[in-house]
Amino acid sequence: MKARFKLVVFDLDGTLTKTVSVWEYLHRRFGTIDKARVNAELFFQGRISYEEWAKLDTNLWRGIPLDEVMKALREVEYVDGADYVVEVLKKAGAKILIISAGLQELADLAACRLGVDYALANKLVVADGILTGGIEVRVGIGDKGRILRCFMKREGIPRSFTAAVGDDISDISLFKEAGFRIAFNPKVEAVREVVDVIVESSNLKAILPYLIDF
Numbered sequence: 001m002k003a004r005f006k007l008v009v010f011d012l013d014g015t016l017t018k019t020v021s022v023w024e025y026l027h028r029r030f031g032t033i034d035k036a037r038v039n040a041e042l043f044f045q046g047r048i049s050y051e052e053w054a055k056l057d058t059n060l061w062r063g064i065p066l067d068e069v070m071k072a073l074r075e076v077e078y079v080d081g082a083d084y085v086v087e088v089l090k091k092a093g094a095k096i097l098i099i100s101a102g103l104q105e106l107a108d109l110a111a112c113r114l115g116v117d118y119a120l121a122n123k124l125v126v127a128d129g130i131l132t133g134g135i136e137v138r139v140g141i142g143d144k145g146r147i148l149r150c151f152m153k154r155e156g157i158p159r160s161f162t163a164a165v166g167d168d169i170s171d172i173s174l175f176k177e178a179g180f181r182i183a184f185n186p187k188v189e190a191v192r193e194v195v196d197v198i199v200e201s202s203n204l205k206a207i208l209p210y211l212i213d214f
Contacts, residue, residue, distance in 0.1 A: 079202075
């Protein structure tokens with residue numbers, strides 16, 4: 001068994017987790033979903049930047065204890081087969097990277113649970129165990145490709161030895177930098193147009209034949 005790629009990079013929300021958006025998940029959990037929809041509308045109308053959108057959203061959670069956030073995030077369900085896929089890929093010799101426009105707190109939990117090598121997302125600002133309402137924006141909607149490119153350069157991994165797995169519009173820049181691209185249950189038509197393979201399945205194991213020589 002040998003991995004066809006030295007690096008496999010995954011989106012998190014909707015790809016490794018059943019939760020399509022950790023932002024929406026927490027807004028529903030903390031009763032801020034209506035105000036969050038107003039912020040989203042401002043962004044999609046082009047009236048605010050992604051960073052401004054993220055800051056408006058996290059400001060809605062100001063004063064919430066981090067422990068409550070982490071309790072909610074630990075209840076996020078993972079896509080069937082996610083544990084197995086990461087385990088097999090690592091045994092076959094691939095490094096695993098998560099790049100998410102979601103939250104670092106969930107990315108860290110996922111990395112620990114699944115055994116992922118690296119994970120990068122946006123980090124909540126906390127003081128004395130309480131959310132300040134701030135956020136350190138590390139991964140914007142169109143940033144994933146740039147981040148992957150820098151990571152490949154740092155690790156000395158050629159583009160042709162890199163595969164990407166994602167599902168939504170924020171993954172398009174990621175796909176453009178990877179040598180091989182898999183859309184797992186794609187959410188928008190634009191994603192279908194920039195990938196090599198479309199996999200529609202309830203189990204992530206369905207992507208393995210494209211990544212492993214058994």
